[in-house]
Amino acid sequence: MTRTVSAWVSAGDEVLGVVGPFPVDIPWWSEAAPVVDRLEKLLGVPVLVLRLLDVDGGEGGRDGHVTYHVEALGPPVPGTLEQRAVAPDLLVGDEVFRSPWARADGLRELLGWAEETLASAGRPVTGPVEQRRTWNLAGLFRLPTARGPVWLKATPRFAADEAAAIAAFARVDTGLVPVLIGSGERRVLMEHVPGVDCWQPSAETVGAAMERIVAAQAALAEQGPTCPGDGSSPSNRAEGSALPGSRGGPSPAGAGDDPASPSGVPDRRIPGLVSAVHALLDGPAVGELTTQELLAARELTRRWELLTECGLPDTLVHGDFHPGNWRSDGGPPVVVDFADAHWGHPVLDGLRVHDFLPGSGRAVAARAWTDAWKARVPASDPARALALAEPLALLTYAVRYQEFLDGIEPSERAYHEGDPAGAIRAALRSARNPSPYLASSTTGSVSSSRSPSRAS
Template sequence: MTRTVSAWVSAGDELLGRVGPFPVDIPWWSEAAPVVDRLEKVLGVPVLVLRLLDVDGGEGGRDGHVTYHVEALSRPAPGTFEQRTVEPPLFGGDEVFRSPWARPEGLGELFGWAEETLASAGRPVTGPVEQRRTWNLAGLFRLPTARGPVWLKATPGFAADEAAAIAAFARVDTGLVPVLVGSGERRVLMEHIPGVDCWQPSAETIGAAMERMVAAQVALAELGPGCLAGGPAPSARAGGPVRAGSVDGPPFAGAGDERSSPSGVPERRVPDLVTAVHALLDGPAARELTGQELLAARELTRRWDTLTECGLPDTLVHGDFHPGNWRSDGGPPVVVDFADAHWGHPVLDGLRVHHFLPEPGRATAARAWSDAWKARVPASEPARALVLAEPLAQLTYAVRYQEFLDGIEPSERVYHEGDPVDAIRAALRSARHPSPHLASAGTPTGAK
């Protein structure tokens, strides 16, 4: 199946009409660039995709017939649109959870801020803003400048402060993260990163990503959560030793009352994850899971007590550390997209990559992650942590998916509907049938 598109087009307060359906060559609903390209050719004026209105068919954020609300930046010629006989689905209203970049005035403010910030930095914009992606988790735009493109990213209120997370990692490894050109509330401007996204990484790329991330996390664990507040960096550097369990500090208050540091990067330590999972199981998930499933999921949370015995310190966690969020031009990958960053247990990053790799790559990633932690925290048991946490990671994803659903407008819930329960059931399956590549991560190389 492929994606076909229809667009309801507005200009200011006026709904002009409908265009489509027409096919586009990228199946993902959030990819706005091919929709913009086609509509600008048809309408003859610049346009921006504001938001998704409806989906018929497709799943997993791709394929099917997708209907969008699109804003024309100037008025198209008469006769461009079909005769409008019905109102578009979910078109009207001032939805409280609507993203700022899903509103014409919000986009105008965002672009104005970006252009002013770049001009102040000596990087004035030299051409039209190019819309690349839009959905409930982010708006992504490419801005041309004389010294190369700059990327503008806007994120919702439930996202971590990406600028704070990027700055913290940059304190211990400047090449691990994008270069920030500017930042503001829920928005960042980043230098272009040469290369490609690492959706099919080699064993060397996987190993480099694991080694580099672990080295940085060890250094940040030594600095503690205060590293997110900025200021001069202490003497710790990526690759130095750290004492297992050496980082202390108060956790956030738990599900529904999560406390962030002043930086806007939340703390999600083990006790609070347990609280959050139980809140999910007692709330929305209870309507869709059987009593046996709920009981088994609650029992799984006991594993977190054992996980803390593995001796890995809390640190700054990426939260979505998969190869699609790595970018490389042949060297060690640069890591992007820190919207799920938090202060917590690093095993979540060690496990996230596995869902995006074929079996040989999973084994490579597990061993590289385990070896990197063992070399820096000799008293720890990272391989054991991977096995224990495989279902716990899925429970954590379930909590995060519910946060998405609780913070987005109705028409965009289709992106995440059913994900919390699917993740809980994935946790139960992995508890019954652990992945063999994780169990082998702690086996010495060459052992039978």
């Protein structure tokens, strides 16, 4: 199956008409670039995709027939749009959770801010802005400059402050993260990272990624959770950077109120995380899971007590540490996309990569992550932490998916509907049938001490 597209086109407050359906060659709903390319050829004017209106068919954020709201930046060629007496209700009114980049005025403000910031940094934009992705979790744009492309990313209110997270990691390993050129409230400008996304990483790349993230996290754990007051890192600034010292604004949803938590980075240490899982099980999940599933999931949360015995420190966690968020030109990977960053247990990053690797690659990743932490905290038991946390990571994702659903407008819920319950069920399956490459490294330690996996 592939993605077909229709677009309702507006210009300011005026709805001009609809165009489509037509096919595009990338199935993912959030990929705006092929939609923009096709529409600009059809309409003869620049356009920007604002948001998703409806999906018919498809699942998992891909395939099916997708209808978008699109803003035309000039008068379309006459006769290219079909006029209809009634436009969809979704085109009128506003939603409290609508992303700023999903509104025409918000998108103009965002792009204007980026151009002004780059000009102040001595990096004026030299050509048209390319819209790459747009959805409820991010707006991503490529801006050309004479010294190479710059990436603009905007994130929602429930995302971590990416600038703060990047700056914190840059304090201990400048090359681990992109170079920040500028930042504002829920937005960053970053230098282009050469290379390719590591969707099919070699064993060497996996090992290098694990070694690099663990080294940085161990160093940050030693420094403690307090970031510099201005959240910036001089060592990560480009020459002439316009990176401001303070971003201000409200804390993202889920951010801890603990003054020791890094600015803009949610506190997901174990006590608060367990409370969040129980709140999910007592609330939104009730209507989607059976009584037996809810009981088993509550029992499974007792594993977090055992996880604390493994001796690994709380630190700054990436939160979505999979190979698609690594870029490499042959050297150690640079890590991108810190919207899920938080202060908590590092095992989540040790496990996330496994969902994107074959069995042999998972064993390599587990061994590399275990060896890296063992070298830095000899008294710890990272292998046991991996095995214990395999289902716990899925419960953590369930909490995060619910935050997405709670923070986005109704038409965008198609991206995440059912994900919290799906992740909880996956956690229960994982507890019943642990991955052999993880369980074999623990010599039975997971099943000792009143293992919750028996109850699930």
